[in-house]
Amino acid sequence: xxxxxxxxxxxxxxxxxxxxxxNLDWLDKANLSVPEGEDCGYVSFMSTVDVLVMGRxxxxxVLSFGGWPYEKxxxxxxxxxxxxxxxxxxxxxxxxxxxxxxxxxxxxxGIKRIYVDGGSVIQSFLAxxxxxxxxxxxxxxxxxxxxxxxxxxxxxxxxxxISTKSYEFGFVQNKYVVKR
Amino acid sequence: xxxxxxxxxxxxxxxxxxxxxxNLDWLDKANLSVPEGEDCGYVSFMSTVDVLVMGRxxxxxVLSFGGWPYEKxxxxxxxxxxxxxxxxxxxxxxxxxxxxxxxxxxxxxGIKRIYVDGGSVIQSFLAxxxxxxxxxxxxxxxxxxxxxxxxxxxxxxxxxxISTKSYEFGFVQNKYVVKR
Numbered sequence: 077x078x079x080x081x082x083x084x085x086x087x088x089x090x091x092x093x094x095x096x097x098x099n100l101d102w103l104d105k106a107n108l109s110v111p112e113g114e115d116c117g118y119v120s121f122m123s124t125v126d127v128l129v130m131g132r133x134x135x136x137x138v139l140s141f142g143g144w145p146y147e148k149x150x151x152x153x154x155x156x157x158x159x160x161x162x163x164x165x166x167x168x169x170x171x172x173x174x175x176x177x178x179x180x181x182x183x184x185x186g187i188k189r190i191y192v193d194g195g196s197v198i199q200s201f202l203a204x205x206x207x208x209x210x211x212x213x214x215x216x217x218x219x220x221x222x223x224x225x226x227x228x229x230x231x232x233x234x235x236x237x238i239s240t241k242s243y244e245f246g247f248v249q250n251k252y253v254v255k256r
Numbered sequence: 257x258x259x260x261x262x263x264x265x266x267x268x269x270x271x272x273x274x275x276x277x278x279n280l281d282w283l284d285k286a287n288l289s290v291p292e293g294e295d296c297g298y299v300s301f302m303s304t305v306d307v308l309v310m311g312r313x314x315x316x317x318v319l320s321f322g323g324w325p326y327e328k329x330x331x332x333x334x335x336x337x338x339x340x341x342x343x344x345x346x347x348x349x350x351x352x353x354x355x356x357x358x359x360x361x362x363x364x365x366g367i368k369r370i371y372v373d374g375g376s377v378i379q380s381f382l383a384x385x386x387x388x389x390x391x392x393x394x395x396x397x398x399x400x401x402x403x404x405x406x407x408x409x410x411x412x413x414x415x416x417x418i419s420t421k422s423y424e425f426g427f428v429q430n431k432y433v434v435k436r
Binding site for chain 2: 089090091102202212214216217218219220221224225226227228229230231232233234235236237239240242246247248250252
């Protein structure tokens, strides 16, 4: 029973997933040049995912957009008590498990693939050797500072390049598998 | 008389051009998987370059490799006095000019394209709006910390994606032009 732990995310060319305060204005601006109906593989990727795992910051950011975009089960990793809106309580759960504990539980439950989202959660999964594959869509802009996708890894992490797709509107999507 | 100011560089997937101490062991290791004779477009790029511009750190790093790899004229930007080995004095010059002063002088001299190399020089050219195009070869490894290619840019810098080439050994080379 193998659990795939996947990242699917956009970064600026200088490797940030958001400005320091979480602002995505640069991404929203870039998205204006994306033709209607083009989702850069998001729906296709999402269709392979059983459960989303994110941190508190990402959860609160998504909530701030108004409305809730996910049909699938979401687990929010948080060591502190998390307030989950009443209407989401059947789809959103919080957990204080470590990434490893969570993965073991989900694998035992027969879950096949989780979508790991948000800078600090991605980084803690990476540090634990728990990420299987990473799809990064690189946006052609430098924003200079912000929340870095990878942060400081303690040791080198080698990846295998799987595929690259470049879009006519300037995004480049790369898929890598983390080497064991 | 238009002077092109070009970057041609390799980075780790997390955006570093070297470890903090300048070490390129991760790149040397990755290069072991590159077939003999494959230079990822380096010779072709170099054939379009008239002058190389680099900083003191890059100059000293190149010197430390032993031998001197460049036939073309090299200008080392350094505010301090630079010691240039006797055998290089006909090809290597130091300058305390600002990037803008240097570009104006070279353009007036009829130079068509310079190769801007090294983290801090690239960053000061970028900050001055002086980079024309950037070719980045992304190596499939995370090294976690080091000398960042882009550093902190003061404002957003938008780029136009020109081309992407992925190599079977896992490198992905992207070319961008800086938007004016």
